[in-house]
Amino acid sequence: MLRRFNSITAFLPLIVFLLCARIEASVHEYPGERFLSKGNALVVHGGSEGLYSSIPNLNESSLPDSFIRSGPIHAIVFEVDDREAIGGSAYGGQRAVCCTADLAKLGVCTQGEIIHRPSTNNLGWPRVFGVSFDVDKVETILPPRLIQITKSGMYNLYFIHCDPNLKEVVVKGKTIWKNPTGYLPGRMAPLMNFYGFMSLGFVVLGIFWFSQYARYWREVLPLQNCVTLVITLGMFEMALWYFDYAEFNETGVRPTGITVWAVTFGTMKRTVSWLIILMVSMGYGVVRPTLGGLTSKVLMLGATFFVASEVLELVENVGAISDLSGKARLFFVLPVAILDAFFILWIFTSLSSTLNKLQARRMIAKLDIYRKFTNALAVAVIVSVGWICYELYFKSNDVYNEQWQNAWIIPAFWQVLSFSLLCAICALWAPSQNSMR
Structure with a gap:
C-alpha cells in the first residue's frame, strides 16, 4: 500500500x-x-x-x-x-x-x-x-x-x-540548530573572533608598512610594491572572512557570495606570497634586475597554484554549514600539496644560489639580510612540518569529531604562520632611505 x-x-x-x-x-x-x-x-x-x-x-x-x-x-x-x-x-x-x-x-x-x-x-x-x-x-x-x-x-x-x-x-x-548568540556551528564559531583579531593585526601591519612607503616612496622597489599588494589582499581576506562568519551567525545561512570572495582574495594572497618569496630567493631586485627567461615559468607556476588552490578552497568552504571535517577529496588536496612542495624546493635551491653569489661578490649588508630571511624561512618550514604531523595525529584520533571545540585552531594556525612570515619580510624589506642601495 x-x-x-x-x-x-x-x-x-x-x-x-x-x-x-x-x-x-x-x-x-x-x-x-x-x-x-x-x-x-x-x-x-x-x-x-x-x-x-x-x-x-x-x-x-x-x-x-x-x-x-x-x-x-x-x-x-x-x-x-x-x-x-x-x-x-x-x-x-x-x-x-x-x-x-x-x-x-x-x-x-x-x-x-x-x-x-x-x-x-x-x-x-x-x-x-x-x-x-x-x-x-x-x-x-x-x-x-x-x-x-x-x-x-x-x-x-x-x-x-x-x-x-x-x-x-x-x-x-x-x-x-541554535546556540546563544547566533547560528554559527560550534566548530566554526571561534573563527569569527579570530578573523576579527587578524583583521586588526593586518591593519597594524598596514599602518607600519604604508607609513614607511609614503615616507620613502622615491626609494620603493618593485618587490616592495608586491609586498604592498599582499598586505592589501590580506586586509580584504581577513575582513571578508569575518563578515562571512558574521552574516552566517546572524542568519543561519552561509552567504555564498561573501564566501567566494573571501576564498578568492585568500587564494590570491597565498599565490602572490609564494611568488614574492620565490622572486626574493632568486635575488630579484637585489642580485639581478629581472628574472630573465624564468619569468614565464614563475608565472605559469603561480597561475597553476592559484587555480588548484581556488578549487580546493571553494569545495571545502562554499555552502559548508555542518561541523564535519573537510570533505575535499584527495584529487583536490594532492595538486596543492605537490605545488607547495615544488615551491619550497625551488625557493631553497634559489636561496642557496643567491647566497653564494652575494658571498662571492662580498655584498655583506645584502648577505646579512638574506641569511636572516633564510633562517626565517627555515623556521617556518620546520614549524609547518611539525604542525602537519600534529594535524594528521589530531584527525586520526578524532574520527567522530569529538574534539570540535579545539578544531578551529588548525586552520587558524596556518593564518598566524603566514602572517608571521609576512611580518618578517616587512621588517627585512621595509622601504627606507637605503632601499635602492
Missing part, C-alpha cells in the same frame, strides 16, 4: 536555546533528500554540529516528549558519545539499526523500529520522533520539535526508516 508514496515533508526545527554559552549553530535545509541504504536501514543525514549546554533551569514543561515512536519514518538526534546506544545485534554479528525479527524475539525491541537505548551520560537521550503516512496521503509532516541541549557535545541528526517499500521517499524541510 505504501509503495506509491513518493515524498515526505519533514519539518523539524531543532531550536536549541543556549543563553549562557559562547558558540552558535545553523540552519540545515533539505530540498528533497533521498534515503540511502546503510546496513539494514534507509538513512538521510540531517546534520552534525557541536553544541554547548543550555541553562538547566529553563521551563521543562514546554519541551516535547523525549521518545515518540509513532510510525515508519523516524528522526533521531543523539550526541556522539552515545553512538553505541544506536543499533544492536542479536548474536554479536553486524550492528543493525532497525529491529530485526531475531532481536524482536529476544524482546529487546519492536520489529521494524529504530533500536536505541537510553544514554548513561545524558538523561533523556537519544531523542527519537516518529511519523507515519495516512492511507490516502502521498506526504506526511513531522511536527515541529524543540529540543533543549543539556550537555555540550557533537550532536547528530538522522532521518531513518526500516521499510524497504519506502525507497522512493524524500525528505523536504529544514532544521534549525
Whole structure:
C-alpha cells in the first residue's frame, strides 16, 4: 500500500536555546533528500554540529516528549558519545539499526523500529520522533520539535526508516540548530573572533608598512610594491572572512557570495606570497634586475597554484554549514600539496644560489639580510612540518569529531604562520632611505 508514496515533508526545527554559552549553530535545509541504504536501514543525514549546554533551569514543561515512536519514518538526534546506544545485534554479528525479527524475539525491541537505548551520560537521550503516512496521503509532516541541549557535545541528526517499500521517499524541510548568540556551528564559531583579531593585526601591519612607503616612496622597489599588494589582499581576506562568519551567525545561512570572495582574495594572497618569496630567493631586485627567461615559468607556476588552490578552497568552504571535517577529496588536496612542495624546493635551491653569489661578490649588508630571511624561512618550514604531523595525529584520533571545540585552531594556525612570515619580510624589506642601495 505504501509503495506509491513518493515524498515526505519533514519539518523539524531543532531550536536549541543556549543563553549562557559562547558558540552558535545553523540552519540545515533539505530540498528533497533521498534515503540511502546503510546496513539494514534507509538513512538521510540531517546534520552534525557541536553544541554547548543550555541553562538547566529553563521551563521543562514546554519541551516535547523525549521518545515518540509513532510510525515508519523516524528522526533521531543523539550526541556522539552515545553512538553505541544506536543499533544492536542479536548474536554479536553486524550492528543493525532497525529491529530485526531475531532481536524482536529476544524482546529487546519492536520489529521494524529504530533500536536505541537510553544514554548513561545524558538523561533523556537519544531523542527519537516518529511519523507515519495516512492511507490516502502521498506526504506526511513531522511536527515541529524543540529540543533543549543539556550537555555540550557533537550532536547528530538522522532521518531513518526500516521499510524497504519506502525507497522512493524524500525528505523536504529544514532544521534549525541554535546556540546563544547566533547560528554559527560550534566548530566554526571561534573563527569569527579570530578573523576579527587578524583583521586588526593586518591593519597594524598596514599602518607600519604604508607609513614607511609614503615616507620613502622615491626609494620603493618593485618587490616592495608586491609586498604592498599582499598586505592589501590580506586586509580584504581577513575582513571578508569575518563578515562571512558574521552574516552566517546572524542568519543561519552561509552567504555564498561573501564566501567566494573571501576564498578568492585568500587564494590570491597565498599565490602572490609564494611568488614574492620565490622572486626574493632568486635575488630579484637585489642580485639581478629581472628574472630573465624564468619569468614565464614563475608565472605559469603561480597561475597553476592559484587555480588548484581556488578549487580546493571553494569545495571545502562554499555552502559548508555542518561541523564535519573537510570533505575535499584527495584529487583536490594532492595538486596543492605537490605545488607547495615544488615551491619550497625551488625557493631553497634559489636561496642557496643567491647566497653564494652575494658571498662571492662580498655584498655583506645584502648577505646579512638574506641569511636572516633564510633562517626565517627555515623556521617556518620546520614549524609547518611539525604542525602537519600534529594535524594528521589530531584527525586520526578524532574520527567522530569529538574534539570540535579545539578544531578551529588548525586552520587558524596556518593564518598566524603566514602572517608571521609576512611580518618578517616587512621588517627585512621595509622601504627606507637605503632601499635602492
